[in-house]
Amino acid sequence: LDQHIGGLISIIIFTLVFYGVFAYVREIVCIAICPYGRLQGVLLDDQSITVAYDHRRGEPRGKQQKDATTTHGDCVDCKLCVHVCPTGIDIRNGLQLECVSCTACIDACDTVMDKIGKPKKLIGFYPMGEIEGTLKKKSNTRAIAYSIVLIALMSVFSFLLFNRSQVDGRLLRAKGSTYQLRADKTISNLYSLELINKSGKEMPFKLVCDDPRLTIQLVNPIQKLSKDGHATLSFFLIIANKDVETYKSNVKLAIYSGDKKVESLKTTFIAPPGMN
Incomplete structure (x- = not known):
């Protein structure tokens, strides 16, 4: 249930709205809505x-x-x-x-x-x-104007459709965790990443951090997304104590398929400065 609570709530709301429409609102929908x-x-x-x-x-x-x-x-x-x-x-x-x-x-x-x-x-x-x-004699002014608007809307829709991301990702900090102090004088944060493949084909991928001070340590290494499949990864971001400048910093991660960046993700990294 916890995994599908969003879908369940949506179905309940949808059902109640349509029940109200057919049972009580009826023709008011056509008249006013x-x-x-x-x-x-x-x-x-x-x-x-x-x-x-x-x-x-x-x-x-x-x-x-x-x-x-x-x-x-x-x-x-x-x-x-x-x-x-x-x-x-x-x-x-x-x-x-x-x-x-x-x-x-x-x-x-x-x-x-x-x-x-x-x-x-x-x-x-x-x-x-x-x-x-x-x-009166037919004028094409309105037809031309609305045709232009329709073409513009179709162009925008086509652009959004063909330029959509091939991968949908959701990056979250692991529940109930902050930072971990390690024996090798590094600090790590644990994250959970959910990926959905929207490319219509099997996709190899790798996770890259834009900040060179941070390294990625995968808990469950996954290197491919199946066609229309999804995957959940857990990984650590690790930084040396001496490189920490602020308690909370913004971090950007990129998902690459081959040499092509297919998705960018943002999160925060927490670490206490001055732990040299």
Whole structure:
């Protein structure tokens, strides 16, 4: 349990959040939390095809029978489109922030149109400008601008993906330890290093300290990481008493695979000065 407590806590939080969403929050997620509705205001214009009610056909609303002559529009005001909407909106009031384009209202309305002998798609996919009569000549300015933003984001993502570290490392001081005074007039600190191989292939490696005063003594020598594998090393950093200048100093370690540095790690080294 101690080895997987982080994953366990994450799963518990994830489960509780989704239980709350489906049991209590429900459509509020679509209305107030999900960013899709917010993005509509930025991304849509009068040429964008959306789920819409054709008020030119539907108004004025009123009850009618199949094949009957009437002055009403095709909408019979059954409100079935409202009943089937997961967010509870009336699509006949126009495009709204809460609409998630699930098309449940389209299916419901088409069923009613079949029953009264009217053409389908009273509610369907339409450009808002077509319904409102304000459809203008298409401009590519917005499409070009968002394409540039999308390309920039994809470039950044690709750069991060292809330049990620081949090895992930976590360097910690050994629990409950400080420094050790040795008989050969040196001082050592014990560390634990966890490595994860993300290169997709077997990787030989070695651990190197950037500070020439410090030497590394491995407790459990491991020289290779298996494909997608991980390893835990314990090692001492050792320094001569005469080389200690401060009680606490910053230390940098590097992991090399061949001649290539694949990861850099930082830690601290503790030793009392003046122990000559």
